[in-house]
Amino acid sequence: MRKNAYINARVDKDLKAKAEKVLRRIGVSTTEVVTMLLHQIVLRKGVPFDVRIPNDETRRAMADLDQGGGERFDGTAE
Template structure:
């Protein structure tokens, strides 16, 4: 690589060691994993969706949807009535 940059981060040693082991078992180094993450950020122009943490309200909605506790609207007017209730 012509113009390499170095990134230094502080992280709990236990996290680093555990992650390094998992990555090594997959044939990757920590540097390669970080490089892959940054390339994904560039590709998606945001933090990869699988890493985003939903807020508590979203978590509740996701759990409700998975368990079938959802409601249906007959039409657009009914939908907005339910949303604004």
């Protein structure tokens, strides 16, 4: 397959650097990962991971966690 199209995307500089560090460790380039992602989108006819709009209850729980709230547990038995 010929590679003759470009994708430009603005992302956070720190996020990009962290992702590239991980990708270097596993031996793939950002271009290769984007290509893999696009292939998966085509194969699945959608994004290859769960994307949902949170409901009101979930939004409240997320906001509570962002503000330091919520409960912590040591394991799943609690």
